[in-house]
Amino acid sequence: MTDHALQRPAALTITPRDRRFGGGSSPDRLWHGGRVEATAIYNALSTTFPKGEAYFVESVRAFRDGAPPQLAEDIKAFTTQEVIHSREHDRFNQRAQASGYDLTLLDKQVDFRLAIGRDRPPIVNLAATMALEHFTAILAHQLLADPRHLEGADAEAAELWRWHAAEEIEHKGVAFDTWLHATRHWSRWKRWKVKSLIMLLMTRNFLVDRTAGALELMRQDGVTGMKAWGKLLHYLWVRPGMFRKIGGEWARYFLPGFHPWNTDDRHLLAAYEATTQGGAEPAKKVRRAA
Numbered sequence: 001m002t003d004h005a006l007q008r009p010a011a012l013t014i015t016p017r018d019r020r021f022g023g024g025s026s027p028d029r030l031w032h033g034g035r036v037e038a039t040a041i042y043n044a045l046s047t048t049f050p051k052g053e054a055y056f057v058e059s060v061r062a063f064r065d066g067a068p069p070q071l072a073e074d075i076k077a078f079t080t081q082e083v084i085h086s087r088e089h090d091r092f093n094q095r096a097q098a099s100g101y102d103l104t105l106l107d108k109q110v111d112f113r114l115a116i117g118r119d120r121p122p123i124v125n126l127a128a129t130m131a132l133e134h135f136t137a138i139l140a141h142q143l144l145a146d147p148r149h150l151e152g153a154d155a156e157a158a159e160l161w162r163w164h165a166a167e168e169i170e171h172k173g174v175a176f177d178t179w180l181h182a183t184r185h186w187s188r189w190k191r192w193k194v195k196s197l198i199m200l201l202m203t204r205n206f207l208v209d210r211t212a213g214a215l216e217l218m219r220q221d222g223v224t225g226m227k228a229w230g231k232l233l234h235y236l237w238v239r240p241g242m243f244r245k246i247g248g249e250w251a252r253y254f255l256p257g258f259h260p261w262n263t264d265d266r267h268l269l270a271a272y273e274a275t276t277q278g279g280a281e282p283a284k285k286v287r288r289a290a
């Protein structure tokens with residue numbers, strides 16, 4: 001196999017929306033409906049984004065040379081979106097710190113994971129990015145599909161998460177298509193094996209690190225031990241049960257013919273555009289990354 005046709009929807013446009021959040025008054029420390037466990041898991045996720053998404057950008061851009069024109073264009077748009085996400089989550093994290101949370105331990109764990117990647121070949125980092133981009137895309141799908149996930153949240157914070165979710169869906173195929181291009185001379189078996197093993201590893205790290213991060217933030221709110229575990233596990237796995245609900249889509253990743261756009265969720269993008277408060281900036285207004 002020397003090349004492949006992109007499996008993204010032909011009509012898809014990846015549009016960076018240069019939104020800014022948090023300009024008004026600071027939200028409460030427990031911005032997610034006053035709930036310790038809900039605030040903790042979203043804050044724990046946000047802590048990973050500035051450095052994590054910079055790593056995604058680096059991993060994908062390592063393979064942009066020689067990419068076919070549509071893929072090269074998608075990589076540019078992906079990069080621009082992720083750079084803006086990093087900026088806005090950095091600001092979000094600063095607000096969490098200003099409200100009294102100490103994110104040092106969570107940040108150190110992100111550094112620890114990223115340091116491992118530096119010793120690995122670029123293709124392994126691309127596979128890790130592709131796995132984590134699948135994670136963000138299926139979390140994003142849930143977030144937009146079921147309003148219960150952001151029920152009670154501060155309006156502007158909720159808007160930030162919905163904006164990020166929409167763009168994650170929009171660019172969900174880019175890391176995967178970059179991988180298909182980069183590994184076009186590999187056998188199907190080798191591709192499947194590397195893709196699957198790295199997904200298993202990333203899943204373990206994701207679940208362990210985000211759970212530990214959320215528990216650490218809950219500790220800072222005075223909730224510890226079995227009570228903390230009970231609240232957090234109930235929130236993640238029972239109601240609203242985000243982690244349980246992404247299980248089916250997560251498993252699809254291991255199917256031999258998997259592609260992120262085999263699940264076409266553009267209706268969620270359309271619904272987001274129809275209800276967002278800020279509206280989308282026209283693409284031409286956004287300076288695209290080189």
Ligand SMILES: [Fe+2]
Pocket residue numbers: 053081082085164168
């Ligand atoms: Fe992102």
Ligand SMILES: [Fe+2]
Pocket residue numbers: 056082133136168171
């Ligand atoms: Fe992303």
